[in-house]
Amino acid sequence: MKNLPNTRTVTTGTNAEHARLHNRRVILEAIRQSGRLTRADLTRLTSLTAQTISNIVTELQEEGVLLAHAAEKGGRGQPPVPLSLNPEGGYSIGFHIEQHCIIGVLLNLLGETVAQVTLTVSYPTFEQALPLILEHVKGFRQQRPGGRFLGVGIALPGPFSVEGMTAVGPTAMSGWDDPAIPLRLQQEIALPVLIENDATAATMGERLYGIASDLNNFVHLFIGSGLGAGLYLGNRLYSGHWHNAGEIGHMTVIPGGKACFCGNQGCLERYISIAALLEHLGYPADHDLGTWDANDQVLNARVEGWLDEAVPALRQAINILESVLDPQTILISGFLPDAILARLITRLEPLSRSISSRSGRQYPRIQMGAAGQDAVALGAAALMILAEISPDYEALLKPE
Ligand SMILES: [Zn+2]
Structure with missing residues (x-):
């Protein structure tokens, strides 16, 4: 697949619990478009809260849909972990x-x-x-x-x-x-x-x-x-x-x-x-x-x-x-x-x-x-x- 349709820009999400599925798609689409993104990138791109992103990313990793890669070095604090879609997910x-x-x-x-x-x-x-x-x-x-x-x-x-x-x-x-x-x-x-x-x-x-x-x-x-x-x-x-x-x-x-x-x-x-x-x-x-x-x-x-x-x-x-x-x-x-x-x-x-x-x-x-x-x-x-x-x-x- 060369690329899925890039729907304008990354769609922003909502934090309402009933929109969990929508938010999940927003995160997956953002990662698909970019190839690899960290949680901080996701927060910036999607306007979702860090907590919402953390919950959904954890869920997607447990399901095997997302892969976590080796942390990037540099900077202070916890090194950011890039996430990508798992082809076998x-x-x-x-x-x-x-x-x-x-x-x-x-x-x-x-x-x-x-x-x-x-x-x-x-x-x-x-x-x-x-x-x-x-x-x-x-x-x-x-x-x-x-x-x-x-x-x-x-x-x-x-x-x-x-x-x-x-x-x-x-x-x-x-x-x-x-x-x-x-x-x-x-x-x-x-x-x-x-x-x-x-x-x-x-x-x-x-x-x-x-x-x-x-x-x-x-x-x-x-x-x-x-x-x-x-x-x-x-x-x-x-x-x-x-x-x-x-x-x-x-x-x-x-x-x-x-x-x-x-x-x-x-x-x-x-x-x-x-x-x-x-x-x-x-x-x-x-x-x-x-x-x-x-x-x-x-x-x-x-x-x-x-x-x-x-x-x-x-x-x-x-x-x-x-x-x-x-x-x-x-x-x-x-x-x-x-x-x-x-x-x-x-x-x-x-x-x-x-x-x-x-x-x-x-x-x-x-x-x-x-x-x-x-x-x-x-x-x-x-x-x-x-x-x-x-x-x-x-x-x-x-x-x-
Ligand atoms: Zn005819």
């Missing part, structure tokens, strides 16, 4: 469940990957995925016996619970809309569980592990079987009232265009998605593009034909996103083979004129993401770590 698990694969990651408290697993599946329902999730949670826990596991983040393709969109078409995952699923997962896994849409989790993955570590306002287009956008606005995730913000797959970009399974015509996902590419190439919906041969000239020509259709639709979507959100940049990533994604991005030029076409830009309007295909699972797991150590976590995750 907590673990988080993330899963990206999608149409053709389940990716699982195990992260330590610093957000570093300890283990990773990829499983091939085919449109798993909840009942089919649950035993796989449980098996791998067990496997991850066995890698760190006695470790403190903070929770499990699970990212799924959206949109969630939208009549006529969630369960139709080649990109829909059925069997995930039961409102009882979150509680059932929590009970079966016996750890806190957070469910997020894949594009939003990928956005956090790109913010923490990719090229967005300095960005406070960006859009992340994630091309999977379908298409979703993650929105990171004002230095926090924006997921909308029903967690469907950025579900732009069914945004009409070509009025009167291709018929969509949702009943509309000209939906973006009918042009830009792996499902759309496979359909254009005449492959079945579960074909694995991992076997794509970059030197196959016939196939290359057919991909070029797909780009002829896909590029105008994506330009239209980019124009809309830029006009509505005024982002610093738009990142594009996902499961397309890198060579095809690079061609897609090259072909987008010239982009339509918008409020984003300005000289002196710090970043290009469109960039390829860099967090890789694990970005969604990494982001989902990182959200559980943020829950432990970020005082702004709730605001970061839930704007409403």
Whole structure:
């Protein structure tokens, strides 16, 4: 993890007993941002009393979350003891469940990957995925016996619970809309569980592990079987009232265009998605593009034909996103083979004129993401770590 979002400056705390958890996060966040801090540094940075800091630091050391290092020499009185986060002080698990694969990651408290697993599946329902999730949670826990596991983040393709969109078409995952699923997962896994849409989790993955570590306002287009956008606005995730913000797959970009399974015509996902590419190439919906041969000239020509259709639709979507959100940049990533994604991005030029076409830009309007295909699972797991150590976590995750 390059760095967690630096939420302006270190947040100050309160001494009220009911805010103990908040104060704990304030201390952890201050230490995370600085790497090492003494109790005196913490008093100065957080405005908490020395007594409050002492109580919480003692508690965190006993839990193994903080490490104390050799005292610094010099000065009078007791030499100050630097404190740092213990990488092994907590673990988080993330899963990206999608149409053709389940990716699982195990992260330590610093957000570093300890283990990773990829499983091939085919449109798993909840009942089919649950035993796989449980098996791998067990496997991850066995890698760190006695470790403190903070929770499990699970990212799924959206949109969630939208009549006529969630369960139709080649990109829909059925069997995930039961409102009882979150509680059932929590009970079966016996750890806190957070469910997020894949594009939003990928956005956090790109913010923490990719090229967005300095960005406070960006859009992340994630091309999977379908298409979703993650929105990171004002230095926090924006997921909308029903967690469907950025579900732009069914945004009409070509009025009167291709018929969509949702009943509309000209939906973006009918042009830009792996499902759309496979359909254009005449492959079945579960074909694995991992076997794509970059030197196959016939196939290359057919991909070029797909780009002829896909590029105008994506330009239209980019124009809309830029006009509505005024982002610093738009990142594009996902499961397309890198060579095809690079061609897609090259072909987008010239982009339509918008409020984003300005000289002196710090970043290009469109960039390829860099967090890789694990970005969604990494982001989902990182959200559980943020829950432990970020005082702004709730605001970061839930704007409403
Ligand atoms: Zn549609």
